[in-house]
Amino acid sequence: MSRRGFTMKKNWDNPVEHAMPAEARVPAEVRIGTVVVRPATVLAPMAGVTDTVFRRFIRHASVFTKDREQGSEGARERKTEIREERSEIEGVEAAISNVESGCGLLMTEFTSADGLARMRETKRRRYLTFYDDEHPIGAQLFGTNPETLAEAARIVEETGFDTVDLNLGCPAKRVVGCNGGSGLLRDLPRIGEIFRAIRKAVTIPFTVKFRMGWNENQIVCVELARMAEAEGLNGLALHARTREQGYSGQAQWNWIAAVKEAVRLPVAGNGDVRTPEDAAAMVAETGCDAVMIGRAAPANPWIFRQIAQYTATGSYEKPTTEDRYRMIRAYFEMLLAEAEATRDLSIPASRNRSLGAPDPPRDARLGDPAGKMKQFATWFTHGVPGGAKLRAAIYHARAGAEVLGEVERFFEAQMEAGETSAEDGGATDAFPDDALVCD
Numbered sequence: 382m383s384r385r386g387f388t389m390k391k392n393w394d395n396p397v398e399h400a401m402p403a404e405a406r407v408p409a410e411v412r413i414g415t416v417v418v419r420p421a422t423v424l425a426p427m428a429g430v431t432d433t434v435f436r437r438f439i440r441h442a443s444v445f446t447k448d449r450e451q452g453s454e455g456a457r458e459r460k461t462e463i464r465e466e467r468s469e470i471e472g473v474e475a476a477i478s479n480v481e482s483g484c485g486l487l488m489t490e491f492t493s494a495d496g497l498a499r500m501r502e503t504k505r506r507r508y509l510t511f512y513d514d515e516h517p518i519g520a521q522l523f524g525t526n527p528e529t530l531a532e533a534a535r536i537v538e539e540t541g542f543d544t545v546d547l548n549l550g551c552p553a554k555r556v557v558g559c560n561g562g563s564g565l566l567r568d569l570p571r572i573g574e575i576f577r578a579i580r581k582a583v584t585i586p587f588t589v590k591f592r593m594g595w596n597e598n599q600i601v602c603v604e605l606a607r608m609a610e611a612e613g614l615n616g617l618a619l620h621a622r623t624r625e626q627g628y629s630g631q632a633q634w635n636w637i638a639a640v641k642e643a644v645r646l647p648v649a650g651n652g653d654v655r656t657p658e659d660a661a662a663m664v665a666e667t668g669c670d671a672v673m674i675g676r677a678a679p680a681n682p683w684i685f686r687q688i689a690q691y692t693a694t695g696s697y698e699k700p701t702t703e704d705r706y707r708m709i710r711a712y713f714e715m716l717l718a719e720a721e722a723t724r725d726l727s728i729p730a731s732r733n734r735s736l737g738a739p740d741p742p743r744d745a746r747l748g749d750p751a752g753k754m755k756q757f758a759t760w761f762t763h764g765v766p767g768g769a770k771l772r773a774a775i776y777h778a779r780a781g782a783e784v785l786g787e788v789e790r791f792f793e794a795q796m797e798a799g800e801t802s803a804e805d806g807g808a809t810d811a812f813p814d815d816a817l818v819c820d
Contacts, residue, residue: 397631399658405665406692407672410485411647414586414615416517416543418485418671420692422660422685423618423649425675426488426521426546426590429756433511434715436487439678440515442708443483443685483689485671487518491548491562494524494533509540519544519588523551523561525571527578538583544615545583547575549591549605552624563592563624566601569608576612586615590651590673593636596625606640606648618649618673628676637667649673656684657691679760682708702765706792709761713788716750717781754784766795 410419424431424439492508511518520537522545524530530547537545549572551562558564565572579587589609594600606617619640621632632652641648650669654660660672677684683700690697700708758775762768774787 396653396655399656399662405661407660407664407688408670409692411616411649411671413486413544413588413647416486416586418517420483420485420689421649421671422484422688423486423671423673424484424488424678424685425618425651425673426491426519426548427675427679428490428551430679431488431490433515434712434719434753435679436489436515436518437512438712438715439484439682439685440482440487442682443689483685483687485517486544487515488546489518489520489542491521491523491551492533494522494530495526497522497533497536498529505536505540509537509542511542517543519546521546521548521590523548523556525560525565525575527571527574530575531578531582534579534583534587538585542585544586544588545579546618547579547587547589549589550620552592552627557624563595566592566595566605566624567599569601569605572605573608573612576609576614580613587613588616588618589614590618590620592620593623593633596623599623600636602636603639603643606644606646610644610646614646616647616649617644618651618671620673621650621652634663634667637663637669641668641670647671651675655681657688657697660688661691679757680763682712682761702792702795705761705765706788706796709788709792710785712757712761713750713754713781713785716753717785720750720781750781751778751784754778754781767791 408421410417411421412418424436489509489511497505497508509520520540520542522530522533522537524533534545548562549565551557553562556562556564560568560571565575576589589605591602591605593602600623602619606619609617617640619637621634621636622628622630634650634652637648637650637652647670649671650663650667651673654663654672654674655677660674663669663672672688674684681687681700683698683704687697687699755775755778758772762771765771771787771791774791775784778784778787
């Protein structure tokens, strides 16, 4: 346990292995108010993870269309296109329809409503910047003051987001200590006030992500779901753990089923979805309308695509070592490109920046992306034979270009030696238990 409070572990406690359900599949779509989420999969909001670069990376890594994947020739053609998209930054930035994507809805990192309401307009862009190809996209807020949250929600709507979401799930001490996140689960009347204030402030769909309750003796998820429906919210997402659990133990999917039975709102299930089998099993066991995926996404950026493949064909591809190499390289190149773009005030708005989020000013720049690369190294190298050596090399690198060079050298040697991926039977390193701050 980190001294900062709960952290988002990269591993799972004795994960349950689910077989492919005979009939259940992740739904083709779910409607959240006026927003159509197709397919019904959602990238969970994760602090330190779901910035604009990662969101767009996931969106494009997830591209899947049934017709183009069928047949060996079509599959080879699509693989080639995907690899070109990943290796060419301009290709990655090209707008696509979410109808072709395995990830139906993207979510931002959680953002402080207090900070958003106080900060200057230019500084807000750092937190609310997104590109046109991220639609549909929702912004998540946390806070305790109804009026402040309402003002922040108005800013979110004016910026051009498709939905606004309230965080009632974060278990971190620094958030809970201010009665935010899952801390509010002990104060349902205050949650009711917040629901009413935000609902009155915005016309875009309003959703909430929450946990079962503070602990096993204070389970409030069903009552909270009914309150959300009564106050005019448009959708719910339940992380089926208590605040006390943090990210340990097993997610209790039976409470997702209980919430789904209690309300008519669309319900997204969240917790312990690591594979397409898990996603299908969650739908089969709970009847949920959508599946939200958190920490599995940075460890396996193809998971949304795999779910879409399984839904369409009954099977899915697993990444090879070469796939992982291209994935890591593409993400790191995107970080370098975004850092360069945010340093250059002369870059025109035609770079597909959302109309609601103009080109970022100097105080919104990413800075040296090497730190972000190191942050993601342990996620991305899970399952790579000898990955510990690459992580060590990345940690000792001082600049982004140096990190990218280490990735190139490592994987070139791997492929020359004919190394296989963990999925193909090769040896794998233990999944590291260092972590990022919670969602």
